[in-house]
Amino acid sequence: MAGTASPGLVWVLIEYRGAWPPNGFDGLDLDPEVKALVVSAARAEHARILLVRRPGPRRRLGPSSWAVLRHQGPGMYQQLWGGWEKDEDLAGIVSALASPGDPGLPPVILVCAHGQHDACCAVRGRPVGRALSERWPELVWECSHVGGDRFAANAVIAPDGVYYGGLDAESSVTTIEAHLAGRIHAGFLRGYTDLLPPEQAALVAVLGRFGPAGRHDYEVTETLGEGEHWRIHIIGRPPHPAHIDVELRARRTPLRQLTCRALAEGSVVVYEPTSVRTSSSPQRGSESSD
Template identity: 70%
Template sequence: MTAAERFFCAEAARTRGDSLAGTAPYGSVWILIEYRGGWPPNGFDGLDLDPATKGLVFSAAQAVRARMLLIRRHGRHSPEAPRRWAVLRYDSSGAHRQQWGTWSRDEDLAQIVDALGTPGELGRPPVVLVCAHGQHDTCCAVRGRPVGRALSERWPNLVWECTHVGGDRFAANVVVAPDGVYYGNLDARSSVAAVEGHLTGRIHAEHLRGYTDLFPPQQAAVAAALGRFGPAGRHDYAIVETSREDDRWRIRVTGRPPGPAALDIEVRSYRTPPSQLTCRGLSMSSAVHYEVTSIRVG
């Protein structure tokens, strides 16, 4: 296959017009482990670590449904500096609950298990994660690395490159944690605008994949509210009621000023025709699309 014939899942998704809204995976806990060597295709699972420690951390992560990500700074690899780990928890109050530590030996990672049993510290700024996991999917590296560079130049202390976060075809993907907000279809310029908006309490709908504490149709409803009434903060909209009938949802959303006080949003889901959704996956798969059919104020 020549370079011109090479398949890139992100280009194909843009050509198809794949919808971003409603594609953020559910979750509220993140485990970050700084690893400066090569990242295996399966991330933490593929690391050659002490088996006992690795099994302990993996079991503890599974118990709380935490997403485990390897991280590194863009372009900065100082072997002398201590490697870091973190446990991040989403808090619906808007507080950033985080616990950070360092590790030099594999056994030091057992500290993560203890951290999973504590609420975490308050007062830390959010973490900006850029998927640049080229061994998992080509588009994550091709599109993620320039975004990692641009964001690191702007916010060097907040930004980390990370392993697979899901949704390869939406590369470049950025996750702000522990806020639990996914952004996709980013490039260097749009990523800076998206993160700047996020940090100043003005989340835009354009590149929003969803909030990880919501289920896909709820994510689509909030994205529609942001698209219709303008950017808003992470907690300016809340889901208060959701009902379903077959492939349709009715979702009641409340808002804070200056946005509407309440919205009734209807969402329809359907499966797209089968297509190749990742660069490496040769099988054809369909995806679920969430379409907002109506928004009513009141």
């Protein structure tokens, strides 16, 4: 599971209370011109468009919400929120994507529950969404496909850009509670969306070796790959180790059914840590944990 967070620093959330088509926003029956404007603006910002709704019974009346969430750097998160009733109201997303957002807002907790894309996401995701919304009702949304259906239930913390997978109702509450307290654990972590897959896997290995840490307590400073072998250098803030070298081996899994709806078997690349060691400098290693 480590190293499977989909890359991205900008999210567009659109509350939609009707049925979600398998391809999400692209499949909605909206004004074509407005839809094209939103898609074009999102692509220009490399933003991901997700449909969202509150867990539980669907609210039918009143305006729906949209949001642009942006991760601009360590601890630099911005959000802009708006509302829409008519299709043309969604054009506000275009200007929001080109504008600075509001800092300091609490993160959004997204739980994939996109049953039309993959039944596993709905079966496993909806109980997680309900459990989390009982604890943090203002923060939690069900969302459309985020990737990695085989790891359902999946949760994404945005704009932090942190993916969790393999959750159930109980583990999701303890995992998100720790995250919000600045203690990210390795156990259900898929990765950070601002890192490459091998970097994500290396950081998960570091958290597993040295214990939980805050979102920006570690920084990847060097990534070297040759064939199936990777070497990642990570620096940490006190009280964490200052310099850590992680070595990984990339391998492709055997063919298997990757999702509930998969019509054919597939294979993916996984990154297995072979060594996690601290060092006094980026070049010299010691205290190996192989």
